[in-house]
Amino acid sequence: MTDALWYFARGSGVISLVLLSVVVALGIGARSGRTAFGLPRFTVNLVHRNAALLAVVFLIGHVVSLLFDPYAQLRLFDLVVPFAGNYRPVWQGLGTLAFDLLLAIVITSLLRHRLGARTWRVVHWLAYLCWPIALMHGLGNGSDNGTVWLWTISALCTALVLAAVAWRLSPSFTRFPQRADRKINPALQEVR
Amino acid sequence: MTSVAEAPPGSSVQLRLLAGTPGTRLDAHLSQHGRMPVTDTAQVIGMARDAGLTGRGGAGFPLWRKLSAVAASGRPPIVIANGAEGEPASGKDKTLLSYAPNLVLDGLQLIAYGAKSAVLYVPAASHPGLRSLLDQRRSAGLDRVPVQLVAAPDAFVSGEESAVASAVAGRGAVPADKLIRITDSGPGGAPTLVQNVETLAHLAMIARYGAGWFRTAGTYDEPGTFLATIGGAVAAPGVVEAGYGVSLGDLLTAAGGATRRLSAVLVGGYHGGWVPADPGLPISRAALTPYGGSPGAGVVMALPTDACGLVETARIAGYLAGQTAGQCGPCINGLPRLADTLTDLAQRRARPGLPAEVERLARLVTGRGACRHPDGSARLIHSAMRAFEADVAAHLTGRCLSEENYR
Amino acid sequence: MRVHIDWTACDGRGLCAELLPELLSEDDWGFPVARGDMTVPPALEPAARQAVDRCPALALKLITSDPARASS
Secondary structure (H helix, E strand, O other): OHHHHHHHHHHHHHHHHHHHHHHHHHHHHHHHOOOEOOEOHHHHHHHHHHHHHHHHHHHHHHHHHHHOOOOOOOOHHHHHOOOOOOOOHHHHHHHHHHHHHHHHHHHHHHOHHHHOHHHHHHHHOOHHHHHHHHHHHHHHHOOOOOOHHHHHHHHHHHHHHHHHHHHHHOOOOOOOOOOOOOOOOHHHOOOO | OOOEOOOOOOOOEOOOOOOOOOOOOHHHHHHHHOOOOOOOHHHHHHHHHHHOOEOOOOOOOEHHHHHHHHHHOOOOOEEEEEOOOOOOOOOHHHHHHHHOHHHHHHHHHHHOOOOOEEEEEEOHHHHHHHHHHHHHHHHOOOOOOOEEEEEOOOOHHHHOHHHHHHHHOOOOOOOOOOOOOOOOOOOOOOOEEEEEHHHHHHHHHHHHHOHHHHHOOEOOOOEOEEEEEEEEOEOOOEEEEEEOOOEHHHHHHHOOOEOOOEEEEEEOHHHOEEEEOOOOOEOOHHHHHHHOOOOOOOEEEEEEOOOOHHHHHHHHHHHHHHOOOOOOHHHHHHHHHHHHHHHHHHOOOOOOOHHHHHHHHHHHHOOOOOOOHHHHHHHHHHHHHHHOHHHHHHHHOOOOHHHHHHO | OEEEEOOOOOOOOOHHHHHOOOOEEEOOOOOEEEOOOOEOOHHHHHHHHHHHHHOOOOOEEEEOOOOOOOOO
16 A cells, blocks of 8 residues: 555656646747647647646645655645655755745636736746756655656656747747837836 | 917907916916815816816816716825826927916816825926925915825826826826726726816816806807917917817917918827818817817917928827837837838838828727827828828829929 | 727737637737627627636736726
């Protein structure tokens, strides 16, 4: 039974990482305003959202199974406060941090109509912090550390996210590169 | 532009706000007009309605309706006298504030009954003089609600109602989305009433001399006088006061008369429309609507036949494109493209479909902004395409009628 | 019921024009253009609600009456 928990914890952790990588790439894709793989923009947007919710489901599975795992000795306290764990505190702490960041991103997204676009957007930027932390947690903390399959999956996820970020920063990113930036005319703030 | 025209006999040019001794002297003001009667909000709404007083900032919205909307909120409002006058072709608010500032401040007190605060929103350069006048008025017991001075940035949209409210709230003179009306809830949550300084000066006159007196000038539908800023090819550019319905010819005569033959006149300013230079044309909303124009904030600019209306409109369009607040996508993208396309036409860089493209872009930006800046800019260009139809045809063949008129 | 666009918020991402092609098209820069007066027929209400929900800039609202666009 305890072995099953342990396998489930590892598996769900890896699946979460893969899903989060896809979510980041889709989020960047949605930001571009382009259609992708023949999917309309709003579908890209919905897949981004649903994949993120699915990642949260797997992450909760990951965390809950570890609460009952005798090796990990995870306490509820460790879900919130990073770097206080008994087992590899630093690597586990990164996991806690990524979990908390993801919760913040998801909750603000679900409440964004109440919070307003600005608050939502600022918190959403934390995705760029959350994803690498989750990656490091997986590589460093897992007992699969050093296995070829975990490194392969991690490398593929990294390649996916880096490619998306590189595209995000390229001039060909938006559909309308000739579009003028929306920014407040400084003359309206100045008083002479 | 501080020259004020005298009324030629027999014309409907007549001085009310600009009659009497100009200046900030309180004793002169009081000896001319006396103290204002004390009124409550219901009385002010009643007299504004009886007088048919409309906003003199450009939109011409009835004052009593806005007063009622603010009163209906049941909360103490912020009231703002708007003297931003971002329009370069207009000088009447500045003139009024130097000529009869006490009338403006009297009017501000009238709408400030029960208000949370009262604000005079004017360019920073005029603050020192107005501050000492406000101190005098306060010590003379004229201003029951203290008036705060807020600096208006020198920009075209800084006088737009929601931009004024935003500037007074300390957030920059940026127009806002109109889903929530500021008369219900302004930027800080309080109902906010923004009125042009000229409107308030008229209100101060109505409070003293009555709605019936006010209606003896102007037309039945558009009562009262308005301040016009006359510019362009006239001998004495400046500010003229006249009743609505005054003929274009009388207005131009009051500004010294046309210096050359005129091809068209821009009425209503940079958001206005080009109308024929017909001396008999009445300056009223009813008479100007067929040309897509309105008296607006009273700008009248005379275009001589040796100047090209398309070149002049393209210049204004370029200015307007540079004056977007920078918030709304269709405006910040559409107005520069529109100005560039019109400039191509003005500079005779003809290509097939050029006039149609100008019209298409003007239609495209209309109604697609938080404020009416794209709409007003498009209106000007639509009117230019109609008023200068012959010029457009000539430009497409590489000719320009104004050059031919010059020879 | 009408769709209201807050132009100060709209970022022209194009989701609304996809979800409500009957009411909206796109301009030269990808910002939505109303085809009519943006009145939502009952059949399009679910799509309109989805457009409001999914707008990345939260620039869309469904309103029951038109506020008088009174301005100075």
